[in-house]
Amino acid sequence: MSGARALVEALKREGVEVIFGIPGGAILPVYDVLYDSDIKHILMRHEQCAAHAADGYARASGRVGVCMATSGPGATNLVTGIANAYMDSSPIIAITGQVPRAFIGKDAFQETDIIGITTPITKCNFQVRNAADIPKIVKTAFYIASTGRRGPVLIDLPRDTQLEEAEMNFDEKIELRGYKPTYDPHPLQVEKAVQLLIQAERPVIVAGGGVIASNACSELIALAETLLAPVATTLMGKGAIPEDHPLSLGMLGMHGTVAANYIVQDADVLLAVGMRFSDRSTGNIRAFCPNGKIIHVDIDSSEIGKNIKPHIPIVADAKKALQAIHSHLIEKFKRKERSTWLSRVQELKK
Incomplete structure (x- = not known):
């Protein structure tokens, strides 16, 4: 299964019904799979609107909102909406395309360090280095976003990981030793x-x-x-x-x-x-x-x-x-x- 198909399947397993976003070259493999999916995609006029829409969806529904954008300016345009969700404890997943792994750090066209940019305004962020990790990363991202003090999580997908074929395990249990939200009062x-x-x-x-x-x-x-x-x-x-x-x-x-x-x-x-x-x-x-x-x-x-x-x-x-x-x-x-x-x-x- 390709990384792009694994991402869409993992999102379906998390109960995602709608994604707000704008396509672009670095995220197109995901959009190709999404086209035939049951997940509804709402095309926005600007990536910032996509992040705000995911935030609003999360507040209105009580579920995790999802937004998606391409690399570079597409990813950076999400930042204001992600920051707003972080300040207001709103659970969203932001998915961004990225240049292929071999070009990261080499100033490739529309390469941006979105992981570094969003570190202060997300609960956690992930850059996929192996397509086989996608199911576990998606499951972990949704768990972190929706538990404890809720908030945004970003998943950055290099374009070649979206095309890479790998064996996928969608049933792997997640164990986060450093993340144990406290619910019950002392x-x-x-x-x-x-x-x-x-x-x-x-x-x-x-x-x-x-x-x-x-x-x-x-x-x-x-x-x-x-x-x-x-x-x-x-x-x-x-x-x-x-x-x-x-x-x-x-x-x-x-x-x-x-x-x-x-x-x-x-x-x-x-x-x-x-x-x-x-x-x-x-x-x-x-x-x-x-x-x-x-x-x-x-x-x-x-x-x-x-x-x-x-x-x-x-x-x-x-x-x-x-x-x-x-x-x-x-x-x-x-x-x-x-x-x-x-x-x-x-x-x-x-």
Whole structure:
């Protein structure tokens, strides 16, 4: 089987139904196979649009989006869309053509080091050196893109590997020793968070994009209603709680609502879930929530303490963390009226 045919077959096995892209010389062998495939190809006007379309498809469907371009300018035109997907934790696979292996590093026509260019803006990237590796690389790329903190992965295909014939193994299991995403929260950290929330008089929850990505909206609302804690969202977290919910504060930050900004500043305990404390949400970070103790939940350990040092860090999937906190809270929590605190919320929302 040729490398190009192996790529298309591997994509089908990953459940890919649509690819956004633009053909070019260095990726034509794949397009020749794709022509007779069940996978739908949507021809874009520009490669940047292909990357953005794959990103949008991933957000709307919850599946991994796929985009494709040729080498050189085709590959570099994907970069803005890949970077956007990386910053917003959107799972996409970018497939690029490349000059034949013998010409790599020799400034061949439309040769670009797309691996080097995209290293800072992808979770991982691969350059295929042997056609037989294609099934394993595709399976690995989809696994990395769709697990942990989701994000883009790039596969670079030299043209001759697309034409090379090889024995293919589509059933090989992947083992990534250095990649083990953490999903379940540490019980001790959950217990600490629950104790802090029980003691709180002015609790606030801030929901970020991690809540949306984890499909944890119902868990978020259940916890908020148990605590009687108002909920603000980041831009990426919009939709985590209905805007007309009595506990909804709207969006936090420089483009946010008066209620969200004032209430967060007055909180004595802030539960931040799946957010990165960006400048758009915090404003002057030194003055953010000055008297509050912060519990930070995020699936990406590198986000914990990057911008704000939390009192209680929890590395976990948002859904699993919210479930654990809520179940422990119910066992110990005696519901407080919080009439003064919630009255202030309603007053600021007017």
